[in-house]
Each structure stands twice: as C-alpha cells, then as structure tokens.
Amino acid sequence: MKIVVLIKQVPDTAEERHLEPDTGRVDRGASDPVIDEITERALELALTIKDGDKSTEVVVATMGPAGAAKSIRKALSMGADTGIHVLDDSLAGADLVLTARALAAMLREAGADLVIAGNASTDGWAGMLPAMVAEHLGLPLLGSLVSAEIGGDKVTGTRQNESGTQEVSASYPAMITVTERFAEARFPNFKGIMGAKRKPVETLSASDLALTAEVRSRVLDVAQRPARAAGRTITDDGNGAAELVDFLASRRLI
Template sequence: MKIVVLVKQVPDSSLDRTLRSDDFTVDRESASNVINEIDENAIEAALALVEEHGGDVTLLTVGPDHATESIRKALSMGPDAAIHVVDDAIAGSCAVTTSKVLAAALANREYDLVLCGAESTDGGVQVMAQMLGARLGVAALSGARKITVDGANVTVERQTDDGFQTLAAATPAIVSVWDSANTPRYPSLKGIMAAKRKPVETLSLSDLGLSADEVGASAATSAVVSAEPRPPRAAGQRVTDEGEGGVALAQFLASEKFV
C-alpha cells in the first residue's frame, strides 16, 4: 500500500499570530512555525495502515525553504520519504490554487490513499480533501475518525455532531482525518536520527508544469481586504445584591436579549 500524507507548516496556534501589514496574509517569517497539529493524526493513521497492510508512507508539503524543519520532524515519526514543493511564486496562494499545486504533484505518482488533516490551524477551511478529489477524479472521504482498508476498498467513520456516518469507496481515494482518529506517536531518538538520512525530493512549479501566474496572491480566489486587532476584553458588570439582585439579573439578561 502506498500512502501520501499532506503536511503543512503553520504558525504555532498556542502563540500570538499576526498578519502582514502589506497584504494581510499570515506573517510566517516572524512566527514560531510547527507541523499543523491534525496533520500529525494523518501521519499516525498512515503509519498504522502500513504497519497492518505493508507499504510505504510519503509526505507531501507545499511551503517555503524553512518548511524543511517540519518535514524532518514529520519524517522522524516514521514516514519513508518526503516531497517538498517550494517556489517563491506560491506565496499568497489560496486554498483553490494550493490544491492545484498539490494535485499537480500527485498527478503522476502512484498512490492508494492520500491522507490529510481535516483542517489547518492557519486557514480552517476544511475543503482540501474535496478539492483534490475533484481535481484528481477520485473519491474524497472527509472528517474520518476511523479508517479501514480491505483490499482495494477503504471505509471510514465520519465524525458528525450526532455520532458518525460510514462511508466507503474504491482506492485510490483522498481521506481527511480529525484529531479524534488517534494519538500521534512521539518520535524516538532512532527515528530522529534516521529522519536526517531520509530522501526529500524538492520540486518547483516548472517541475509540475505550472506557471507563476497560476498561483500566488494574484491568482487567489479570495483575499483579506482589512484587519483590525481584537478589542480588549471589557470588564463584566457587577450587581451588589441588596434584596433586588434577582430583578437586576433579569433586567440584565433582558437587555442582552438572553430572555
């Protein structure tokens, strides 16, 4: 079984993140960048499937030069190799144009499954699996909390607000996973050392048959046109109960349209 896992380097969601003042894109150069958290669940799901059925796992990322740091960390978890699409022209791409780059990188490669996190912490659009499925002409099973492979068929339990749905498709297929799918393994010292020697193939837009005017901010289908810092949190309203506390509370709830 051949599995490709999409990995994205994102600004650490536990720290303050800022937008660039010139184009309102995420300021990645000054941020503390890490692997997108749910992508680690996708890596773990891929490794578990290969341990059960045999095969190999390849990472695929689109990002600047410093994304190599996250690639090596992801490789230390156990994947066999990585592909890094890096080109200055890609900066500012939206989800639609990013899916074009990823689809071009996958188009001439053999794979049974492409796994990815259900969303990225810097975008949160939750559409990459569906976009890739449409571009590549394969099934896209989104929001999985469990993945089962039987021969040339894949079945997933999709997480919903009320429980789960069961979806099935023939491979090749795209599957996105939630963090409820598993607990990602910690890299061992052996894995960290081995990651330094694992192959990382670097590709440019020209290698994929794409031109600079097809990607980047100028080709983006959406853009942030303005941004303002979140206002400071206002102090709460305190009511001193001198026998009329219940009335004051009811009046407050009514004024805020809670009742």
Template sequence: MNIVVLVKQVPDSGAERSLRADDNTVDRGSASNVINEMDEYAIEEALKITEAHGGEVTVLTMGPSGATESIRKALSMGPAKAVHIVDDALHGSCAVATSKVIATALGRLNADIVLCGAESTDGRVQVLPHMLAERLGVAALTGARKLTVDGGTLTVERQTEEGYEVVTASTPAVVSVWDTINEPRYPSFKGIMAAKKKPVETLSLADLGVPASEVGFAGATSTVVDHAKRPPRSAGQKIVDEGDAGVKLVEFLATEKFV
C-alpha cells in the first residue's frame, strides 16, 4: 500500500498569529511554525495502515525552505521519505493554485491513498482534499473519524454534526481525517535520529512543469485586500433587576439575533 500524507507547516495556533503588512499573507517569518495539528493524525493513520497491510508512507509538503523542520518532524514519526515542493513563485498562492501544484506532484507518486488533515489551522477552509480528488479523478472520503482498509476498498465513518455517515470507495482515493480518528505517536529518540538520514526530494515549479504565472499572486483566484487586528474585548452589558430584567434580557438576545 503506497500512502502519501500531505503535511503543512503552519504558525503555532497557541501563539499570536498575524498577517504581513506588505501583502496581507500569513506572517510565517516571525511565527513559531509547527506541523498542522490535523496532519499528525493523518500521519498516524498512514503508519497504522502500513503496519497492518504493508507498504510505504511518503510525506508531501508544499512550503518555503523553512518547512524542512516540519518535514523532519514528520519523518521522525515513521514515514520512509518526503517530497518538498519549494519555489519562491508559490508565495501568495490560493487554494485553487495550491491544489494544482500538489495534484501534479501526486501524479508522480502513484499513491493508493492520499491522507491529509481535514483542515489547516491557518486557512480552515477544508476545500483542498475535494479539489485534489477532482483534479486526480479519484474519490474523496472526507472528514473521517474512522478508516477501514479491506484490500482495495476503503470505508470511512464521516463525522457530521448529527453523528456519522458510512462512505465506501475503491483506491486510489483522497482521505481527510479529524482528530477523533486516533492518537498520534510521539517520535522516539531513534526515530528522530533516523529522520535526519531519510531522503527528502526537492521539487520546483519547473520540475513539475507548472508555469509560475498560474500560481502565487499572479494566478490567485482570491486575495486578501485588507486586514485589521481583532478589537479588544469590551465590558459586557449589565442588567439591573428592577422587575423587568427578564424583558431586558430577551430584548438584548433579540437584538443580537439569538432569539
């Protein structure tokens, strides 16, 4: 079973995050960058599948040169190798352009399963798995809380607000997972040391045959035109009960469109 796990380096969601003043993109240079949390669950699921059914896990990342740190962290968990798409022209790419570049790279890897997190903590749009499946012409099994592999058949429990749906498809397929699917392992010291020697292939846009005009700001279908920091939280409205507190509370809730 050949599995490719998509890994994205993102600013730590536990720290303050900001956008750059010059182009309104995420300021990664001044942030503490880590592996996108959901992707760690995808790595764990890939390792569990290969441990049970055999095969190999490859990590695929699109990001700046600094993303190498997250690649090595991912490899320390157990994957065999990695592919790093890095090119200055990629800066400012929208989800549509990102999906084109990643799909092109995936076309070279012949994956039976493409695993990824259901969303990234910096974008949170949840569209990339669907876009990749469309570009690759394969099934999209998204939002999985459980994944079962039976030969070339994949069955997932797709998490919903009401419960879950059972969805089945044949490989190859794109599967995105939530953090309810497993508990990621901690890298061992042996794994950390081994990760330093695992192969990491670097690919540019030229290597993939993707024109620079179709990515970055030049090829973006959407862009952030302005941004502002969240205003500080103000004091709440205090209601003094003079016999009509219930009425005032309902009026406030109605004004805020809660009722």
C-alpha cells in the first residue's frame, strides 16, 4: 500500500501569531515554524500502519516555501520513506482554491492508495481543503475521524459529533482526515535523523504540475484586535444572582 500524508508547516502554536499588515498573510517569520500538530498525527497513523506491514510506503507531501523542506526532513526522520515538495514562488499566498488544485495535481502524479490529512490546520482552521482535493480527484472522503482502521481492501473509521457516532468506510483509493483524537506523533531518534538526510525528496514546480497559478482571493484589510475592556463587578447584596442573569441575557449569552 502507498500512503501519502499531507503535512503543513505552520507558525508554532505555542507562540503568539501575527498577520502581515501589508498582505494580510500570516507572518511566518514571527515565530518558529513547526509541522502542524494535527498533520503530525496523520503521519503517526500512517507510520503505525507501516510498523505492522513493512511493505507499506509512506510519502509525506507539502506545498510551501523553501523553508518547508525542514518539515519534510523531520517527517522523514520520523519514519516516512520519501517526500514531495510543491515549491514555486508563483504559489505564494495561494488561497484554498489554488492550493487544492496544486495538491490534487501532485497527488495524481503520486498515485496513492490512501491519502491522509488533518481535518483543519492550526493557522487557518478553514477545514475545507481536504474535501476540495478529494473532489478534484474523485475520491471518497472520510472526514473528521476520531478513529480509523486501514484494512486490506478498505478503510473504515468513526466520526463523532453532538448527535452521536457514525461508522463510515470506503474502498481504495480514498482520502481520510484525522482529528486531535488520534495518537500524538512519535519523536525521531538519532538513527532516523541521520537516515533522513539520504531519503529522496522530489521538488515540483507549478509548471511540472501543468498548473497555471492564479490567486483569486486576497485580504482587503487587516485590523489589530481591540484591547479587552475591563469586566463588570457584581457585588452580591442579595440580588447578585438576578443581576448576573440580567447581565448575561443583555448580551444574549443565555
């Protein structure tokens, strides 16, 4: 089985993040870049399958600037076999539409049996990209799973929401997205770090993918988040509960 895991390099979620006022894009130089935590969990799922079946090939793929190569190398040090880097200056600031087209074109060339991605990225939280990619490729999508079982002829999983759970399945080729309910990613060991330097990474440009880059969306304005106003103190002189209810109701919080 060949599994392609879509990873994304994002600003460290443990640090404060900022937008560039001129472009409206995330200021990726303001904090250390890391692999998005949810896509790391997607990679862990693929590596777990590889642990049980050594014939499984795990490919990590991303679209991003030159610095994203570090995230690919880290994924390789964790146990992935090869990497794919979609790298082209014309794709800088790509919106969801262009990003989905680029990743779909890359995946057509990769020829995966299973594509695994995170259900959303921590720098955008759009949560729509996997569905858009699956639509381009005509693949069944099992989205926002809390558990998954990759079998010989199909993938099955459980999706959970406020109404209950739903059991879903699809034959290969297919695409699934995982949530934070999946296991945390393993740490690379010294052998993995050294071996990652010799593993191949394919770099693809927009022209390699027969892709015409056209960003159709742009940010028109960026404003600083207003400072938080001081709260209101309610002194309980016998009517505290009623005042609290009135306060919450006036703000439509109850």
